[in-house]
Amino acid sequence: MRAHPIGRVSELPPGSRKIVEIGGRSIGVFNVDGEFFALRNSCPHQGAPLCQGSIGGTAAPSAPGEYVWGREGEILRCPWHGWEFDITTGKSVFNPHRMRVKSFTVTVGEEPPSDQQVEMYAVSVEDEVVLLHA
Amino acid sequence: MTEPLTQVEPHVEGDLGPRPGIVDVDVHPVPRSVDEIRERMPMPFRDLYKGERRSFFNNPVHGSRLDSVPPDGGPKGSDPDFMREQLIDGYGVAYAILISRTFCNIHPDPDYAAAIAAAFNEWLVETWLGEANYDGAFKGSITIAQQDPARAVEEIERWAGHEHIVQVTMDSGARLPFGQRYYYPIYEACERHGLPLSVHPGTEGMGINHQPTPGYPTHYIEWHCAMTLSFQSHLISILTEGVFERFPGLKYVFVEGGVAWLAPLLWRLDSYWKALRSEVPWVRRPPSEYVRDHVKLGTQPLERPDDDGQLLQMLEMLDAKRTLMFSSDYPHWDFDSPARAFPRLPDETRDAIFSTNARELYQLDR
Numbered sequence: 001m002r003a004h005p006i007g008r009v010s011e012l013p014p015g016s017r018k019i020v021e022i023g024g025r026s027i028g029v030f031n032v033d034g035e036f037f038a039l040r041n042s043c044p045h046q047g048a049p050l051c052q053g054s055i056g057g058t059a060a061p062s063a064p065g066e067y068v069w070g071r072e073g074e075i076l077r078c079p080w081h082g083w084e085f086d087i088t089t090g091k092s093v094f095n096p097h098r099m100r101v102k103s104f105t106v107t108v109g110e111e112p113p114s115d116q117q118v119e120m121y122a123v124s125v126e127d128e129v130v131l132l133h134a
Numbered sequence: 135m136t137e138p139l140t141q142v143e144p145h146v147e148g149d150l151g152p153r154p155g156i157v158d159v160d161v162h163p164v165p166r167s168v169d170e171i172r173e174r175m176p177m178p179f180r181d182l183y184k185g186e187r188r189s190f191f192n193n194p195v196h197g198s199r200l201d202s203v204p205p206d207g208g209p210k211g212s213d214p215d216f217m218r219e220q221l222i223d224g225y226g227v228a229y230a231i232l233i234s235r236t237f238c239n240i241h242p243d244p245d246y247a248a249a250i251a252a253a254f255n256e257w258l259v260e261t262w263l264g265e266a267n268y269d270g271a272f273k274g275s276i277t278i279a280q281q282d283p284a285r286a287v288e289e290i291e292r293w294a295g296h297e298h299i300v301q302v303t304m305d306s307g308a309r310l311p312f313g314q315r316y317y318y319p320i321y322e323a324c325e326r327h328g329l330p331l332s333v334h335p336g337t338e339g340m341g342i343n344h345q346p347t348p349g350y351p352t353h354y355i356e357w358h359c360a361m362t363l364s365f366q367s368h369l370i371s372i373l374t375e376g377v378f379e380r381f382p383g384l385k386y387v388f389v390e391g392g393v394a395w396l397a398p399l400l401w402r403l404d405s406y407w408k409a410l411r412s413e414v415p416w417v418r419r420p421p422s423e424y425v426r427d428h429v430k431l432g433t434q435p436l437e438r439p440d441d442d443g444q445l446l447q448m449l450e451m452l453d454a455k456r457t458l459m460f461s462s463d464y465p466h467w468d469f470d471s472p473a474r475a476f477p478r479l480p481d482e483t484r485d486a487i488f489s490t491n492a493r494e495l496y497q498l499d500r
Binding site for chain 2: 045046048077
């Protein structure tokens, strides 16, 4: 497993997501309240692009007639059949032990050195503008 | 995202010969705006129509796939070329049988209902079955309003014979069971033109239609799950009233009601028939035999038990090779993926369900 830079923290504010292709796999990276999570962009049910689903909360199991709404921003709902997944674990809401989507680790760190053996140029950031010095 | 099931030859413009691939018998084309329908309606209905649909029992999650929004905007499912990309090319679909969701059957006014059906038919023929159908992948259904069978027959006459019209469609939401004489003018017209009649749920309990449960359920999940009850009631009525004895050329298609209920229903009806056949002596054969000759079911939403083996047994029990045709319900939320909805099937069964049954019924290769 290697680290793939997928963007700056400022490009992924809380509540947002970014879908990236890594080695032929489509993966969704989510910022939930400042913490980053990543899930495979394929629903284990019928293969829908899961990470394009809606992000919201859910009603926790409760007594008949009661609604306990919560987990706002932590639940991803499949864009096809509406199955709910916990963004922070990849586990489904209806059967967390048996139905889950693959999750990946996301960290915030230094930009790793490039593998590519090409001529290197210095890059700097000034006033939020990326400048290439060639 | 999706793997085509069959390799499809690139189509040649102007070549409308048989297309290779699977057939999907429940696909929904959507107008880009209500105005596309309204402008095809006469006054005073043009001013009246606002695109009314169900006023409650709406899906609490979403009604259509969130990824079916056309890239250039517009309602989900409203761009023929985007549907081509997602469904036709995405899964190797040779023919998509289009069924407009008009909701015309909810209205008490038969003239208004007929005007809505007529406008949708004109729209379908002029758009999806017109310029947008350059490869012949789209096949259409004539929508009829049940409220006035004589007017419904006129609507069938108006479109029968169109090169891309392959069936008639109406809602399973109804005021009377489909075996009753009220509907016979419609059946006579379908039979005369060799057009199967496809029935689609969605207006059960809405407007003037009965709800097929004891009273109204509370939630969408209940209402949606119970929609198959109207299919079962209609089918019992059709079989016991002798509809297929009166109209031996009539073919019925039930889409979006699932399939697993069929076998036990027919076991039950066949066994009662042995004792009670003299009450309905025109039912000359065990009711299940009429089903095999006259009725097909769209597979979506396919019931999936945890054990695939149980589903395969169920498919045997309901004679899937003869009774089923694949349907996806694109772009609706409970879309069945051609690649993932079924477990692996024996080749012969798979070909029948995904292609040959529909090609034969709708004469798609003629």
